[in-house]
Amino acid sequence: MGFERLQDLEVKVLGSYRLRTVLEEADVRQLRVGDVAYLSGAVFTMRDMAHLRALELLRRGEKLPFELKGGVIYHCGPLIKGDVVVSAGPTTSMRMERSEPDLIGFTGLRGIIGKGGMGNGTREALKKHGAVYLEYPGGAGALAARSAKRILGVYWKDLGEPEAVWVIEVADFGPCFVTMDSNGETLRKKGKA
Amino acid sequence: MDASEVAEAIRILETDLPRDIEERLRVCLSGEEGNSREALKVIIENIGYARQRRLPMCQDTGTLVFFVKCAGSQDRVLDTIREGISLATREVPLRPNTVNPFTRENEGRNLGRNNPIVHFVEEGCEGGKVTMQIMAKGAGSENVSRSFMLEPDRGVGGIKECVIETVADAGGKPCPPIIVGLGVGGSLEWAAYLAKKALLRPLDRRTEDPTAAQLEDELLPEINSLGIGPMGMGGRATALGVRVEWAHCHTASLPVSVSVQCWALRRVSAVWDSSGFRILR
Numbered sequence: 001m002g003f004e005r006l007q008d009l010e011v012k013v014l015g016s017y018r019l020r021t022v023l024e025e026a027d028v029r030q031l032r033v034g035d036v037a038y039l040s041g042a043v044f045t046m047r048d049m050a051h052l053r054a055l056e057l058l059r060r061g062e063k064l065p066f067e068l069k070g071g072v073i074y075h076c077g078p079l080i081k082g083d084v085v086v087s088a089g090p091t092t093s094m095r096m097e098r099s100e101p102d103l104i105g106f107t108g109l110r111g112i113i114g115k116g117g118m119g120n121g122t123r124e125a126l127k128k129h130g131a132v133y134l135e136y137p138g139g140a141g142a143l144a145a146r147s148a149k150r151i152l153g154v155y156w157k158d159l160g161e162p163e164a165v166w167v168i169e170v171a172d173f174g175p176c177f178v179t180m181d182s183n184g185e186t187l188r189k190k191g192k193a
Numbered sequence: 194m195d196a197s198e199v200a201e202a203i204r205i206l207e208t209d210l211p212r213d214i215e216e217r218l219r220v221c222l223s224g225e226e227g228n229s230r231e232a233l234k235v236i237i238e239n240i241g242y243a244r245q246r247r248l249p250m251c252q253d254t255g256t257l258v259f260f261v262k263c264a265g266s267q268d269r270v271l272d273t274i275r276e277g278i279s280l281a282t283r284e285v286p287l288r289p290n291t292v293n294p295f296t297r298e299n300e301g302r303n304l305g306r307n308n309p310i311v312h313f314v315e316e317g318c319e320g321g322k323v324t325m326q327i328m329a330k331g332a333g334s335e336n337v338s339r340s341f342m343l344e345p346d347r348g349v350g351g352i353k354e355c356v357i358e359t360v361a362d363a364g365g366k367p368c369p370p371i372i373v374g375l376g377v378g379g380s381l382e383w384a385a386y387l388a389k390k391a392l393l394r395p396l397d398r399r400t401e402d403p404t405a406a407q408l409e410d411e412l413l414p415e416i417n418s419l420g421i422g423p424m425g426m427g428g429r430a431t432a433l434g435v436r437v438e439w440a441h442c443h444t445a446s447l448p449v450s451v452s453v454q455c456w457a458l459r460r461v462s463a464v465w466d467s468s469g470f471r472i473l474r
Contacts, residue, residue: 140239160299
């Protein structure tokens with residue numbers, strides 16, 4: 001479900017895929033470092049403060065107000081005006097490295113979109129739980145926002161606009177490059193960012 | 194000088210990347226392959242798209258840093274800048290980025306205690322004229338910038354090691370291809386100020402100061418040999434350029450500051466004089 005191989009892209013890569021949330025483990029497990037994906041469905045923006053709050057709740061045994069099982073989170077603090085996503089590129093993923101392994105383990109999320117790479121903790125968690133890390137080109141926020149079709153909801157707005165969890169419906173959001181897969185492979189061999 | 198003019202300068206700053214930077218990015222494209230090349234293509238497409246639609250190119254509209262020359266009242270200029278930021282936050286719009294560093298509380302105004310950051314530059318002030326250079330500095334690149342207090346025996350080799358170490362450790366985090374601002378000498382804060390000020394100098398003009406020019410020429414190929422590449426995905430284009438500013442310093446000190454700048458080097462100059470307000474590109 002939600003998984004379609006594209007044949008007609010000029011991109012010189014291993015494979016190009018069209019993904020639709022919610023993602024299944026079996027689908028995610030097929031993705032490899034070097035693949036390119038275009039994502040449709042819902043993404044949840046989560047960055048520094050949302051990671052901390054989510055883990056605080058989950059470690060106390062409480063539920064999140066939104067469902068991340070099979071979902072995709074986006075390291076992004078979008079620029080929003082009214083109900084329009086104005087600019088929405090990725091933020092530096094490494095800042096979330098201390099929280100990410102536990103968030104993956106607790107929630108069963110299947111995809112993370114960010115930029116700049118992540119560390120060994122995340123690499124291990126992706127492998128163990130069956131999830132994938134993808135990167136959209138940093139700074140290309142205006143173009144990224146073109147893929148945002150509408151805002152489905154917002155949580156934790158008290159954290160401030162960039163730190164809140166925005167649920168955004170995207171259509172063919174990409175190219176998102178797989179730089180860490182569920183086999184423990186990573187684009188950046190040193191495990192550094 | 195009024196707030197709406199400051200807001201208009203900020204709109205151009207956020208939506209229209211300087212041509213010297215765009216040109217360098219285009220030149221880099223032919224040297225890249227695979228996904229690094231694809232990422233760079235998206236970056237270049239985004240520049241044109243943002244300019245055409247008058248949209249902030251990056252959702253991180255940054256910390257605004259002002260370098261101001263004025264002969265008159267600094268308080269009045271500061272008030273107008275604050276009003277201009279409020280207006281720009283609503284209208285450009287800017288993302289509300291400014292928070293209390295301890296509580297992380299965000300008032301949504303892009304203003305706060307000791308913020309915005311305004312440097313009043315003393316040299317070259319003319320009566321009746323205000324010149325303002327504005328930068329929008331994103332956190333991805335600001336977070337990997339560093340200052341070093343070297344001991345003088347480290348010499349020029351030590352200065353270069355600071356730059357290479359900073360860029361290598363930053364990897365893909367600051368959105369390469371980066372521009373490196375290097376400040377040498379002065380004092381702790383003066384070196385950091387010079388490093389950021391260096392980023393204001395365009396990449397399409399050769400640096401006049403021979404010491405700075407030589408460091409710039411030597412550092413760029415060394416940085417690019419790191420192979421970090423566009424977005425840290427590997428490749429030749431790790432940096433588009435290096436810009437150096439320096440000052441004399443204490444005989445026992447060698448302050449070095451490395452200001453790392455993402456590819457989206459957003460800078461604009463605005464002037465108010467007897468003929469009114471205009472933007473210089």
